[in-house]
Amino acid sequence: MGGVNSDVLIPILIGVVIVIALAIIVPLLVSGSRKRSRTTYTTTRDADDLPPGAPEDDEGAAAPGESGAPDAESPAGTAAPAPATTLERPEPVQGRLARLRARLAKSNNVFGKGLLALLSSEKIDEDVWDEIEMTLLAADLGTDATDDLMLQLRARVKVEGSRTPERVKEILSEELLALVDPTMDRSLATERADEKPSVILVVGVNGVGKTTTIGKLARVLVAEDKDVLLGAADTFRAAAAEQLATWGSRVGVPTVKSDVDGADPASVAFDAVKAGVDAEVDVVLVDTAGRLQNKSNLMDELGKIKRVIEKQAPVREALLVLDATTGQNGLQQAKVFSEVVNITGIVLTKLDGTAKGGIVVAMQRQLGVPVKLVGLGEGPDDLAPFEPAAFVDALLA
Numbered sequence: 113m114g115g116v117n118s119d120v121l122i123p124i125l126i127g128v129v130i131v132i133a134l135a136i137i138v139p140l141l142v143s144g145s146r147k148r149s150r151t152t153y154t155t156t157r158d159a160d161d162l163p164p165g166a167p168e169d170d171e172g173a174a175a176p177g178e179s180g181a182p183d184a185e186s187p188a189g190t191a192a193p194a195p196a197t198t199l200e201r202p203e204p205v206q207g208r209l210a211r212l213r214a215r216l217a218k219s220n221n222v223f224g225k226g227l228l229a230l231l232s233s234e235k236i237d238e239d240v241w242d243e244i245e246m247t248l249l250a251a252d253l254g255t256d257a258t259d260d261l262m263l264q265l266r267a268r269v270k271v272e273g274s275r276t277p278e279r280v281k282e283i284l285s286e287e288l289l290a291l292v293d294p295t296m297d298r299s300l301a302t303e304r305a306d307e308k309p310s311v312i313l314v315v316g317v318n319g320v321g322k323t324t325t326i327g328k329l330a331r332v333l334v335a336e337d338k339d340v341l342l343g344a345a346d347t348f349r350a351a352a353a354e355q356l357a358t359w360g361s362r363v364g365v366p367t368v369k370s371d372v373d374g375a376d377p378a379s380v381a382f383d384a385v386k387a388g389v390d391a392e393v394d395v396v397l398v399d400t401a402g403r404l405q406n407k408s409n410l411m412d413e414l415g416k417i418k419r420v421i422e423k424q425a426p427v428r429e430a431l432l433v434l435d436a437t438t439g440q441n442g443l444q445q446a447k448v449f450s451e452v453v454n455i456t457g458i459v460l461t462k463l464d465g466t467a468k469g470g471i472v473v474a475m476q477r478q479l480g481v482p483v484k485l486v487g488l489g490e491g492p493d494d495l496a497p498f499e500p501a502a503f504v505d506a507l508l509a
């Protein structure tokens with residue numbers, strides 16, 4: 113009997129041990145592999161995209177691509193739900209330019225200080241006027257605006273008599289403000305109209321900061337209590353859609369994107385606006401790719417995107433994003449885009465870098481449309497509505 117028992121007992125014991133071992137090992141393997149695939153995602157472009165203390169690898173935070181975004185090919189695509197996560201609260205928008213003025217002043221020192229010193233000279237002879245002119249041109253004001261400002265300054269210096277530094281600053285401030293033109297309407301169309309969302313198309317050459325700007329703008333709108341949806345129609349640059357979805361997920365804004373590499377951008381734009389109409393959001397922000405090598409391609413692509421969007425809702429704003437550090441080269445880009453799209457506003461990025469403040473005036477003159485927003489850093493809330501008085505104030509700080 114005893115021999116029979118051990119013959120049966122040993123296989124049973126081995127079986128039990130195997131079952132217990134499997135029960136321990138399998139869940140470990142599964143969670144291990146999930147963790148591995150999770151960490152292969154680049155949830156942000158740069159680690160410093162996140163504000164201090166923000167959860168970088170929060171299990172709840174959505175990794176782009178996990179959010180169930182619809183394939184743009186699917187005609188009835190719906191927006192990827194904004195993932196459950198600890199949402200960031202964007203900074204209030206009011207007075208941002210004034211708060212960020214130190215960055216502007218840093219990059220534009222040459223403009224204000226040099227000019228003030230020259231205009232305060234006891235005697236302004238032709239040599240000094242030449243220097244003033246050079247300073248204005250070096251500040252990227254452009255020749256037209258420089259000529260206008262020179263005329264005004266000469267006239268005012270003539271009638272002024274004695275010029276204290278304070279008075280010179282006042283004069284310069286008034287004249288610069290007139291050039292920047294405080295009468296231009298710089299508001300953004302962010303209200304629903306005719307029961308449709310406001311669609312904002314964002315265009316510009318790759319690398320100028322389009323995707324970043326849309327991410328920051330989504331935060332500005334969220335801070336103003338708007339319902340926002342993003343459309344990732346820059347299908348040219350592989351990482352752009354994920355980059356955009358990451359920006360959105362941080363503030364609970366859904367992104368419609370395609371999981372297919374090189375998908376038709378118009379199809380993604382169509383799905384995004386459709387999702388925005390269905391979800392009754394206030395604003396749909398549509399990112400685009402900007403390849404300038406071939407103007408007719410650009411024209412075809414942007415034209416098609418606009419046409420398919422307008423089957424559902426009008427494009428209320430076409431914002432042209434320009435890198436302020438490219439100075440006069442940016443003017444050439446502005447020219448090409450304005451021939452392709454009806455630009456309603458300019459976003460000048462990287463004004464915190466080596467850019468010169470005069471570029472604001474030059475861009476506005478070139479396009480005949482206002483600068484509506486300025487980028488003053490890579491941080492999430494470093495986008496400010498453009499306020500002429502605060503801007504001039506910072507230039508002459």
Ligand code: GDP
Nearest residue numbers: 318319320321322323324461462487488489490
């Ligand atoms: P896109 O190709 O036009 O979509 O450009 P991205 O949005 O990817 O931006 C290109 C680079 O410019 C990124 O490294 C951004 O962080 C940076 N950038 C964007 N806006 C600003 C800004 O206002 N200031 C600074 N310093 N960098 C910026």
